[in-house]
Amino acid sequence: MKDVMVVIKLMMAEKRDILYSILFGVLAGLTSVGLFAMSGYMISKSALAPPLYIITIMTATLKMFGVAKSISRYAERYFSHRATFTILSNLRVSFYEKLVPLAPGIFQKYRSGDLLARIVGDVESLQNFFLRVFYPPIVLVIVFLSTIFFTTYYSIYVALTLFAGLILTGFIVPALFALRQGKIDSQVREERGALSTDVTELLYGFRDLKIYQKLDGKEKQLGKSADLYVDGQEREGIHAVFNQSVNALVALMISWFVLALGAYLVTEGELAGLFLAMLVMISLTVFENATPMALFPAHLEESRHAAARLFSIVEGKSEEEGSSDQLSKEKAYSMEMDGVSYTFLGEKRLTLENIQLNIVAGSKTAIVGPSGSGKSTVLQLLLNMYLADQGDIRLDGSPIDSLAQESIWERTNVVLQENHFFFGTIRENLMIAKDGLTDQEMETALLNVRLDSFSLEDPVFEKGENLSGGEKQRMAIARAMLKGAHVWLLDEPTSSIDAVTEKQIYDQLFEAAKDDTLILVSHRLTGLETMDQIIVMEKGSVIESGTFDELMNKKGYFYEMKQIEKSVLL
Ligand SMILES: Nc1ncnc2c1ncn2[C@@H]1O[C@H](COP(=O)(O)OP(=O)(O)OP(=O)(O)O)[C@@H](O)[C@H]1O
Known part of the structure; x- marks a missing residue:
């Protein structure tokens, strides 16, 4: 029920439309009863x-009821649907805002298809919460009680x-069907x-499945x-229609009883x-509002589950949570890791161990360092994409958890091993770098x-399919x-680029970054002579660090790797 309260809280932002929906719903219900009562009379x-x-007065009153009924029903639909769409949009925005700080860790827990099904399907299921669960019972009870009050006369x-x-069709019959519908x-x-999970798997893996003939x-x-x-949807539909029919039958029998x-x-x-015909007509009409109540428990259950x-994906994260300290925009910052350890969710072995x-x-x-030694994971931790299990990470002297994530991402130029490209033009893909870029700046970058x-x-x-690996x-x-x-945080940014082009690009890149802090993760050991520091990693630990000359003189792991690289290249 706690989750439904979150939805109700978001819904309350649309108080005015909710009030109008109830007001016009009650008016539509009462004028409808009035119309039929008048015709019976x-x-x-x-x-x-x-x-x-x-007869003239009665005909005029009848017409007035008819017009008022149509107008108020239209207004009720208008305001309730407007409220629903605004509520859904608020819900999507609020959910997305909570989801962003959890990415990309979220993908370790959920498959992307399942996430998509939740974000689209479950949010959509919640549209029934306002339209079928929240306000219709209020309208029903007001209309019913007013009608009953009128009838006592x-x-x-x-x-x-x-x-x-009212008790039977509004509460007892729906409750009887609720369990199975749930x-x-x-x-x-x-x-x-x-x-949804199977569809995304098939779409992502289509080419490989075709090549391996497993499509x-x-x-x-x-x-x-x-x-x-x-099949499930069919069962759901049949059961829902059956519920409604039984409720309608009960309502009809009550009208027969009123007649008798x-x-x-x-x-x-x-x-x-x-007054006999009038009372029978009242009974026939007032139950019109109660019949949809057959689906009330089902919609309530559905909304609760959705x-x-x-x-459950964003549990424990509220909008207020998170830190607001900002990193300086103007200058390069320092980075420290002190005794940092990290293990991926569901993994037994430590991915990073006591990193300094x-x-x-x-x-x-x-x-x-060798593949799988944890180099990329270090960058992800410095980007605050993952949270260290142990140890301290400081950026510009401040603990990373005291800094707003946005500020870290805003202050870093990141090239990861996999970079996403969107369907569109080169311009659109470059423009995501910064607001207000000119064509000339983008052409210079190219x-x-x-x-x-x-x-x-x-x-x-899509996904940069028409670009080669090196072009991407x-x-x-x-x-x-x-x-x-x-x-700059660069994770093997030139692994698919030929050596000559790589050299030219690095010249430009190091020129652009001459006053900046730069971390380059690299498999290749060439061109590292000018680096201030080389960190050598193996199996999640830092095993050596120093300048190129220091490491070569030390004749340790780096020296060995350099010798192997040389022998392979010769
Ligand atoms: N999302 C993940 N879930 C579980 N384990 C992971 C995940 N990503 C990486 N790992 C594991 O963590 C270890 C370190 O991975 P990482 O990508 O940091 O290594 P790397 O040194 O950058 O490797 P490479 O040079 O091949 O890119 C590897 O053993 C890898 O299998």
């Missing part, structure tokens, strides 16, 4: 051949019958998550998930026959990374150069 009254002016017995009908709904949600198997699996989901009771009261002389599934690092502001550092054969108008396909890396470097921050 008019039929009986007309049979007694009243003067023409009475004519017959207390009919009023009591209507009251019993089970079906939760199955359908699971099936939706599974289908058929995956497609069959996807087909099965789709069939299960469709009314007829008996007329014969007993306790009710004027003139909210719980959604907020001291990166002086404005210095150039290389981190080298020239600096030797991509001047590209024009800013050239297309970029050069685009990523260009983007980092355009950002203009004073700290």
